[in-house]
Amino acid sequence: MNTAGHTDVHGLDLIPFRGVRYDSERVGSLAAVTSPPYDVVVRPDGLLELESSDPHNIVRLILPQATTPEDRNRQAADTLHDWLAEGILAPDPIPGLYVYEQRGDGILQRGIIGALRLSEPADGIVLPHEDVMPHVVEDRAALMRATAANLEPLLLTYPGGASTGGAAAAIERATHHKPLLSTTTEDGFSHRLWAVTDPAEIAEIQSDLAHHQALIADGHHRWATNLRLRAEHASPSPWDFGLVLLVDTARYPLRVRAIHRYLHRLPVAEALAALAESFRVRTLECSLSEARAALGDAVSESNAFLLAGDGSYHLVDRPDPALLARTIPLGRPEAWRTLDATVLHATLLDHLWRIPDDTEHIAYIHHTEATVEKAEREGGTAVLMHPVREEVVRDLARQGVTMPRKSTSFGPKPATGLVLRDLAF
Incomplete structure (x- = not known):
């Protein structure tokens, strides 16, 4: 994987990666293999429904079922390895950033998926706003160690302002091309994904994002997990980065629910x-x-x-x-x-x-x-x-103050299973 970053950057440092995606010819449908984020799946009913929707549903990786935690994590790693070997999942040929669009229920949301250089809250680059539970972080860390993969992106927001260039322009240009994938999930939302692989386009996006900080809208436990695993590995390494979806809420406001x-x-x-x-x-x-x-x-x-x-x-x-x-x-x-x-x-x-x-x-x-x-x-x-207003959440985060855990739910959340990041590629 390309781990070259911009170490002099004092804002968001997003780099391209080889996205791992389902081969649409090898699964029943893309909608049938996706899932909500792991902590939104209502177990056990929702889990069983997803597992039965397709034998290759991503829930078998993010919420593997076995008698012990060790067996669950080993099962997820074996499943990921098997699906890659069988061509169910496959890495894209060259690294890219990914423009992701969700549309439904009166909402149009677009953002950029990439590998983001991890930073501590004290750096003021990525701002958490909720506390986390240590046992959940340990559980997700064990799964990520076993699979050596980012199985679902965090949702981060940033206020892009009035500029019509940079990331905003790149997103707009990408949507004029044929998408890599297009599907509609059971909730009625349509999802489209485009790859941005041109070095000049990537550089334009990176230059723009380098001037911004982001708020964690969804994925505090995954962010804490990424930081823990980064600390366990000598830098530089693929563990210095985590998979994120960045949404400019000046253009695409998220809904905040309780x-x-x-x-x-x-x-x-x-x-x-x-x-x-x-x-x-x-x-x-x-x-x-x-x-x-x-x-x-x-x-x-x-x-x-x-x-x-x-x-x-x-x-x-x-x-x-x-x-x-x-x-x-x-x-x-x-x-x-x-x-x-x-x-x-x-x-x-x-x-x-x-x-x-x-x-x-x-x-x-x-x-x-x-x-x-x-x-x-x-x-x-x-x-x-x-629900709490987004501006209240952001203001507290900027002061370094975290809210009680599970205080907010920003959405729509990205569908899990459309693009993964395997640290081996």
């Missing part, structure tokens, strides 16, 4: 009883869409949450200021101390409900309806959140 919580062992009645003295609680006899609209109105005035699981929706807002003062950690910016996610974790989960933040007690679910259905089916409590 990630909801499902509390396995807390019935709604107990949850509400614990809040009665310190929050205003109102039961809403209405549809989910109407309840979410009420939540949106409430968060403009105070911290607010929507609890569900007993057949009704309960709007929880107007927390006692004295309680917040006692339970919210000091020494952080006011914007962080007033986040709904901060109040949820510090005041409700830690103080009032006394629920440990682990997978045995809390599930993090992206889909609102799925969260409510799970709570009603299993008897726990769904805590529905309202």
Whole structure:
């Protein structure tokens, strides 16, 4: 692989790579072998559905199934090796950057996929905005060590500004050509991919990106995993880079959605009883869409949450200021101390409900309806959140302040399986 970078660059350093892609002649359809990112797949139902959609679905690499972690990772590595040997997957002949387009649900999003030189948060080049769980990082690191591959890109955003040259112009020019691939996934989104291999075009993109910093929109655990693995290998090496999709949100704004919580062992009645003295609680006899609209109105005035699981929706807002003062950690910016996610974790989960933040007690679910259905089916409590604005996320990240994990969901997320980065090529 070409690991030549621009070590004097003080911004984003994106280099071309030989993308590994499915041979469309060897699989049923490209749509049938793709998957959402590993942490969005709702297991076990979603996992089984993806596995059964095509014997070569990418989920067999990103979420391998076996009895032990070691067996899972070995299975993923063997599967990747077999698919490459059989020609199911194949590297492109020359290195390139890839223009990626998603279109659907009223959204047009375009960005550039490449291998990005890894940097620490202190460098101010790539800004994380959420905390990570060490055991998840270790799990993903073990998988990446075994496969020696970046199986799915992180989603990074940068504000490109008003310039019509550089990366913006290169993206526009690429879309005038025939794409390498074009497919429509089950969610109705169409996906197209183009390779940029001309050295002058690549240099134009690199020169533009060298003046920008990026925000991690999706993939904090994968970024932390990349940093851990880079530290394990002598530099220079392919481990100095990670696979990313960079989107200019000045041109293609992402949607920011909330990630909801499902509390396995807390019935709604107990949850509400614990809040009665310190929050205003109102039961809403209405549809989910109407309840979410009420939540949106409430968060403009105070911290607010929507609890569900007993057949009704309960709007929880107007927390006692004295309680917040006692339970919210000091020494952080006011914007962080007033986040709904901060109040949820510090005041409700830690103080009032006394629920440990682990997978045995809390599930993090992206889909609102799925969260409510799970709570009603299993008897726990769904805590529905309202999304945070992107500018709040970016401002905190620039101050070096991370939000509670799983505070935001930026999208649309890139489909996994359209282009991989194998460190051997």
